[in-house]
Amino acid sequence: EDKVVQSPLSLVVHEGDTVTLNCSYEVTNFRSLLWYKQEKKAPTFLFMLTSSGIEKKSGRLSSILDKKELSSILNITATQTGDSAIYLCAVAASGTYKYIFGTGTRLKVLA
Amino acid sequence: DTAVSQTPKYLVTQMGNDKSIKCEQNLGHDTMYWYKQDSKKFLKIMFSYNNKELIINETVPNRFSPKSPDKAHLNLHINSLELGDSAVYFCASSQSLGGGEKLFFGSGTQLSVL
Numbered sequence: 001e002d003k004v005v006q007s008p009l010s011l012v013v014h015e016g017d018t019v020t021l022n023c024s025y026e027v028t029n030f031r032s033l034l035w036y037k038q039e040k041k042a043p044t045f046l047f048m049l050t051s052s053g054i055e056k057k058s059g060r061l062s063s064i065l066d067k068k069e070l071s072s073i074l075n076i077t078a079t080q081t082g083d084s085a086i087y088l089c090a091v092a093a094s095g096t097y098k099y100i101f102g103t104g105t106r107l108k109v110l111a
Numbered sequence: 112d113t114a115v116s117q118t119p120k121y122l123v124t125q126m127g128n129d130k131s132i133k134c135e136q137n138l139g140h141d142t143m144y145w146y147k148q149d150s151k152k153f154l155k156i157m158f159s160y161n162n163k164e165l166i167i168n169e170t171v172p173n174r175f176s177p178k179s180p181d182k183a184h185l186n187l188h189i190n191s192l193e194l195g196d197s198a199v200y201f202c203a204s205s206q207s208l209g210g211g212e213k214l215f216f217g218s219g220t221q222l223s224v225l
């Protein structure tokens with residue numbers, strides 16, 4: 001069965017710290033991996049990684065896909081209190097027409 | 112303009128009642144989804160539709176019946192509500208099927224069954 005696992009489940013850091021969130025997956029016919037940030041309500045899109053785009057960066061956030069290790073990391077440098085959220089990883093497989101989500105990592109950044 | 116909109120935002124109801132949640136997207140996407148998020152924030156696919164056609168029904172009880180009158184709308188009707196149905200229900204859309212597109216989410220409907 002297709003599976004997505006995120007670690008750690010939760011994390012508390014201080015402003016200015018760097019954090020690394022992990023996502024590992026077991027899917028047949030991998031197509032893409034997506035990262036989302038969820039604060040109060042709807043998840044908002046951060047990055048999509050595919051075989052042709054294994055590294056993405058936006059400001060203090062960056063993500064890398066390791067197709068050999070079947071995993072991805074999301075890095076946040078110089079964290080701010082506004083980064084406090086649940087970070088969700090989702091994986092899509094060709095032909096299954098669905099995105100499978102991990103359990104999320106709950107990040108809390110203290111001032 | 113909100114890209115994916117759901118109504119209502121909150122729904123509080125008694126066990127045994129029937130309720131509906133509506134979803135509309137103005138992105139011109141072909142594919143729409145319903146996801147359920149439990150208290151531990153785990154998002155699980157329930158249904159997906161492509162151009163009004165049901166593609167995925169992910170072992171959801173048949174008390175849940177989705178309806179897509181056109182490709183911009185996907186509604187969810189729930190019969191005989193149970194306590195375990197309490198959750199946040201998210202509607203989402205993507206340009207097409209296949210997994211190569213990003214998902215856009217609505218703001219969610221928080222359903223509380225008493």
